[in-house]
Amino acid sequence: MEHLLIRGGLVIDPSQDLEDVLDVRIRGGRVAELGRDLDPGGAQVVDAAGLWVTPxxxxxxxxxxxxxxxxxxxxxxxxxxxxxxxxxxxxxxxxxxxxxxxxxxxxxxxxxxxxxxxxxxxxxxxxxxxxxxxxxxxxxxxxxxxxxxxxxxxxxxxxxxxxxxxxxxxxxxxxxxxxxxxxxxxxxxxxxxxxxxxxxxxxxxxxxxxxxxxxxxxxxxxxxxxxxxxxxxxxxxxxxxxxxxxxxxxxxxxxxxxxxxxxxxxxxxxxxxxxxxxxxxxxxxxxxxxxxxxxxxxxxxxxxxxxxxxxxxxxxxxxxxxxxxxxxxxxxxxxxxxxxxxxxxxxxxxxxxxxxxxxxxxxGLEAGSLRPGMPADVTLIDPNREWIIDPARFRSRSRNTPFAGRRVRGRVVRTLVGGRTVFCLEDGPAAPRAAERLARAAAAGRAGR
Ligand SMILES: [Zn+2]
Structure with missing residues (x-):
């Protein structure tokens, strides 16, 4: 069973009236517990120091x-x-x-x-x-x-x-x-x-x-x-x-x-x-x-x-x-x-x-909360990271944005759905996977036409 510990991030969760530096343990696709200095106990550790950890x-x-x-x-x-x-x-x-x-x-x-x-x-x-x-x-x-x-x-x-x-x-x-x-x-x-x-x-x-x-x-x-x-x-x-x-x-x-x-x-x-x-x-x-x-x-x-x-x-x-x-x-x-x-x-x-x-x-969706027992849908945000919006790098198939070339602050660095990483800015494995999916879907779309 997958076991993940998101360590030392600022957990911001209005559903629990929470804004505190905490660890979040994820097991079996759900939030298992929140607490200070949790024992990894064999978990894969994700360092979230300096990041916001949000539902x-x-x-x-x-x-x-x-x-x-x-x-x-x-x-x-x-x-x-x-x-x-x-x-x-x-x-x-x-x-x-x-x-x-x-x-x-x-x-x-x-x-x-x-x-x-x-x-x-x-x-x-x-x-x-x-x-x-x-x-x-x-x-x-x-x-x-x-x-x-x-x-x-x-x-x-x-x-x-x-x-x-x-x-x-x-x-x-x-x-x-x-x-x-x-x-x-x-x-x-x-x-x-x-x-x-x-x-x-x-x-x-x-x-x-x-x-x-x-x-x-x-x-x-x-x-x-x-x-x-x-x-x-x-x-x-x-x-x-x-x-x-x-x-x-x-x-x-x-x-x-x-x-x-x-x-x-x-x-x-x-x-x-x-x-x-x-x-x-x-x-x-x-x-x-x-x-x-x-x-x-x-x-x-x-x-x-x-x-x-x-x-x-x-x-x-x-x-x-x-x-x-x-x-x-x-x-x-x-x-x-x-x-x-x-x-x-x-x-x-x-x-x-x-x-x-x-x-x-x-x-009325079962989402928007990191209460124990909820699906482990989690977003990690670096509120200080500066970047320039480049539509050429969008995962979306379309590029119609008024923000092209804009210098902005604040970036999503990791996204988890049901405890599984579906996007990771740093190590990039999610990105090539997404690119592959896009290529496959595009090929399927052409074949179906
Ligand atoms: Zn409308």
Missing amino acids: GLVDAHVHLRVPGETHKEDLASGGAAAAAGGFTTVVCMPNTRPPLDDVIRVEWLRWKAQEQSPVRVHVAAALSRGLEGTELTAFAELKAAGAVAVTDDGRPVADAGLMRRALVEAAAVDLPVLVHAEEPALSGGAMHEGAVSAAAGMPGIPAAAEAVMVARDLLLAEALGARVHILHVSARQTVDLIRWAKDRGIRVTAEVTPHHLLLTDEDVAASGFDGDWKMNPPLRSEDDRQALMEALADGTVDIIATDHAPHHRDDKDLPFPEAAFGVVGLETAVAVVLDAMVPGVLSPRRFVEALSTGPAQVL
């Missing part, structure tokens, strides 16, 4: 492009990217081709992921058939097939009546509803609507396109006693609404992406309107960005999720209005969030809460 990070919002767009990402490459970014669990969105809107597809994806991904993959199933926003999917059956949430992410649920029925049905089977908030009648632009878009003559997406839809769904949730999770919050107006809703006792949780915490529409202009800076919702104003930082620090926004959205160069190397929406995020999230962590605003504990314990709670 494996959980990304509640990724696009793995399976099935249908494996030239952008697949379960092996997306899983390897997650491992390199410190994520031991990811939740993939259903806007694939075809969409994940029935039991067969959800079961198929979960089975494929177990076979191909080095990290745990959960599925958020479609809320409406074909993501068409007219007819609900079968929530109870999808939950029985293993779906952990329902959402039409990528598209808004424009019909308020359908959303109302979805909240009722989802509450009946206790599935979270993940809201992509975007009023279609106000949307359709390429970037945040404001002074920068006006000066550049770019079509804009007003903050209200998000906020009015959030207001609608908060009011529906209140009337029904249902719960909602707001995906990728980008605007101060939305933050204010969520704060109001939480004060009223409405059951709402919310997420923010690393890129919305760090970047603004001014940066989009400074990039020369590079397609790699285009995403939905768009990067907004400095005032919005500050509102997001405050909301994350005070808990109004509960968690951080990457909205990892791989795209091929052909979808991005286009004039800005035509480029595809979305950026990759799995491999840069830790560094980008640590970069955005103003001392005294966002503590290491809040960092772990937002990236591990929190998302596990929002989605």
Whole structure:
């Protein structure tokens, strides 16, 4: 039986109210014990001095492009990217081709992921058939097939009546509803609507396109006693609404992406309107960005999720209005969030809460904790290590990031899933293995076409 001792790291685990230099013993794929100066007793020892030892990070919002767009990402490459970014669990969105809107597809994806991904993959199933926003999917059956949430992410649920029925049905089977908030009648632009878009003559997406839809769904949730999770919050107006809703006792949780915490529409202009800076919702104003930082620090926004959205160069190397929406995020999230962590605003504990314990709670997953008995999903982070983000070295099959060439501080050095090392920065054996997997998967993809 495998036996591992992670020695002398700063264990940060909000689920146990813990922030202390401790050893972590792992046996049989689970956390066995935590303590000071534990006896190795024949264990393989991993020296974690100077490192943070956290419950494996959980990304509640990724696009793995399976099935249908494996030239952008697949379960092996997306899983390897997650491992390199410190994520031991990811939740993939259903806007694939075809969409994940029935039991067969959800079961198929979960089975494929177990076979191909080095990290745990959960599925958020479609809320409406074909993501068409007219007819609900079968929530109870999808939950029985293993779906952990329902959402039409990528598209808004424009019909308020359908959303109302979805909240009722989802509450009946206790599935979270993940809201992509975007009023279609106000949307359709390429970037945040404001002074920068006006000066550049770019079509804009007003903050209200998000906020009015959030207001609608908060009011529906209140009337029904249902719960909602707001995906990728980008605007101060939305933050204010969520704060109001939480004060009223409405059951709402919310997420923010690393890129919305760090970047603004001014940066989009400074990039020369590079397609790699285009995403939905768009990067907004400095005032919005500050509102997001405050909301994350005070808990109004509960968690951080990457909205990892791989795209091929052909979808991005286009004039800005035509480029595809979305950026990759799995491999840069830790560094980008640590970069955005103003001392005294966002503590290491809040960092772990937002990236591990929190998302596990929002989605009801057995993750986000190093309590003895839990699966030994563990992330080791060097908070001081400086590096330069180089997309050519990504495990992801796609490179569409606005952070290329950025000097950052804070790096994942080892990731364990069920006690097994799935990524190790230093000795690299996990890296060639991942590269091999990629080559094999690519060959299989070509053969299957
Ligand atoms: Zn979305």
